[in-house]
Amino acid sequence: MKNTHVYVEINGQFRSGHVRCPSTYYLYSTTCGRFCYRYESSECKSWTSARTTCKAEGGDLLVPSECYYQFFKDQATQNEGSCSNFWLGGSTTTPGSNYTSVRGDPILDSFPFWGSNQPDGTGGRESCIEMARSFSNYLMNDALCSNTKGFICQIFV
Numbered sequence: 001m002k003n004t005h006v007y008v009e010i011n012g013q014f015r016s017g018h019v020r021c022p023s024t025y026y027l028y029s030t031t032c033g034r035f036c037y038r039y040e041s042s043e044c045k046s047w048t049s050a051r052t053t054c055k056a057e058g059g060d061l062l063v064p065s066e067c068y069y070q071f072f073k074d075q076a077t078q079n080e081g082s083c084s085n086f087w088l089g090g091s092t093t094t095p096g097s098n099y100t101s102v103r104g105d106p107i108l109d110s111f112p113f114w115g116s117n118q119p120d121g122t123g124g125r126e127s128c129i130e131m132a133r134s135f136s137n138y139l140m141n142d143a144l145c146s147n148t149k150g151f152i153c154q155i156f157v
């Protein structure tokens, strides 16, 4: 664990403090939330396997949030590796509809960071959410869960 010096807003005032993230993680701390995160782009995994990896590190796949999606989209290109795209913490049991995050909250079709015409549940088989380079540089797409991809882990602190 490494110490990361941050300024945290408490009651409208910014105070310095130390928040610990695992050594391979970075700290995200804004009014949108505070958590540790890491991009993985060299060990390509299925959605389920990626999730297992994040959980083993004390977190889960990154929950899609309107509040901070742009931040992760903007950084995706510079975090590219041998794996294509990044799994996120969202899926459905009915391909094409009723997506929920790994925390259980709904991810509506009106979520503003879906790629064009997504989610489409292609072939009635796409049920896991990825950030897809082919959709305007990492907007969201529902994809085949068994495909191996990079992923983003998130640990709430």
Ligand SMILES: [Ca+2]
Binding pocket: 118, 119, 120, 121, 122, 126, 141, 142, 143
């Ligand atoms: Ca799709």
